[in-house]
Amino acid sequence: MTDRDATRQAREQLVGERPGTLQVRENSLKPRLFLISYDEKFIKEQEFANYAALRSYYEAHPQLQHWLDVRGYNDLALMEQLMHDFNLPALQMEDVLGDYQRAKVDVFDDDRLFLVSRMTDFTPNCDIDDDQLSIFTGSNFIISFQDDYEDCLESVRNRIRSGKSQILRSSPLYLAYALTDVVLDHYYPTMAAIGDYIESLEDDIFRGRPNRRLLARILRIKKDITRFRRLVYPERDKIAELLRLPDDVLPENIKLFYRDCYDHAIQALDLAESYRESISSLVDLYLSSQSNRMNEVMKVLTIISSIFIPLSFVVGLYGMNFQHEDEHGHLMPMNMPELYSPVGYPITIGVLVIIVTIQLVYFYRKGWLRND
Structure with missing residues (x-):
């Protein structure tokens, strides 16, 4: 989701509505319901065509842990039914359907959690795309909501499918x-793709390809890096808040893993800061390259002008019209007698060549004709 999409969604919000009013966007996807039920010895993964069948299966297996994965929001009745059946707070469900919340954690019912994260990807169009992942925890289940059928969670599903993951032996937390x-x-991977893209931009500048299109690419990735930092900062704060929760809400054995997450968030922020500095340096490099190119152009034009200024002076001097004789037929020896010399033209051309040669030798010795 881009900043433009977020701005559009903000404009679509109903101003003045009662808090907790659910609103489904018209362009959201039709919900798909996936359920993974498991314990240490049993795993079953299935997609349900209707919610009634899923609810029936869930109620028939209270001894299992359940991960209900809802992908797509475009069914307000289903969202309200889920909220009622699993006792989900209306305010948090409103945040789910809003689909552009910053990363955060809320505690409800004294010991249940509502988590929001931002999933990111670097698209082939060299943009950062992000989607919201919302998670509700319960005694023997978690419910995740996302507005896309594709996500980055397949590795977790594969760990469950393997039958050897610690997830099978642990609580939903x-x-x-x-x-x-x-x-x-x-x-x-998103940051690695950004780093590679920045290096490609830097190579283009060093190859002497600065142009307006390249500048537009630099400014666009600079904007994406700023967006990425805005995504990571709340994620770090969310994990820090999780670590401050009482042990009866988040046990110490789970906090141990979140401390590792906190380290990852700090590293991501450090990389984001590094990339921000790199892209700022890249803008300076681009402007410096453009300035150098302009200086080269001005140097060439200055040399050409310097060569033709004395030539223009000589030609202009001899282009003046003075009479060789007065009205009485008397010669006027001070009025450019060389104009009437039989070798005047070759001499003038020779003088011009000598002037140009002297100038070129002088410019070369000064280093103005060399690129080193």
């Missing part, structure tokens, strides 16, 4: 951590 961790891990 550990699964919530695993989802948060994989979102953070995907910041690094």
Whole structure:
């Protein structure tokens, strides 16, 4: 999601509505319901065509842990039913459907968590795309919401499918951590792609290709890096707030893993700051390159002008019209007698050549004709 999309969504919000009023965007996707049920010895993954069948299966297996993954929001009745059946707060559900919340954590019902993260990807168009991942925790389940069918969570699903993951032996809070961790891990490929793109821009500048299109690319990636920093900062603050929660809300054995997430968030921020400095240096490099090119052009024009100024003076001097004789037929020897010399033209051309030669030798010795 771009900044323009976020601005458009902000304009679409109903101003003055009661807090907790659910609103579904018209362009959102139709919901798909995925459920992974598991314990240490059992794993079952399935997609349900309707919510009633999913609800029935969930109620028939209270001894299992469940991960309900809702992809797509375009069914207000389903969202309200989920909110009612799983006792999800209306204010948090409003944040889910708003789909452009900053990363945060809320505690409700004294011991349940609502987590928001921003999933990122560097698109082939060299833009940063981000989507919201919202997570509700419960006694034997978590519910995740996202507005796209594709995500970065497949590695977590594969860990569950392997049958050997710690997720199978832990509480739903550990699964919530695993989802948060994989979102953070995907910041690094995004940043690696940004770093490669910055290097390609730098190479283009050094190859002597600065132009307005290149400047537009630099400014666009600079804007994307600023957006990326705005995504990572709240993620770091969210994890720090999780670490401050009481042990009866988030046990110490889970906080141990979130401390590792906090380190990842700090590293991501450091890289984002480094890239911001790099792109600022790249703008300076571009402007310096443009200035050098302009200086080269001005140097060439100055040399050409310097060569033709004395030539123009000589030609202009001999282009003046003075009479060779007065009205009585008397010669006027001071009025350019060389104009009437039979070798005047070759001499003048020779003088011009000598002037140009002297100038070129002088310019070369000064180093003005060399690029080193």
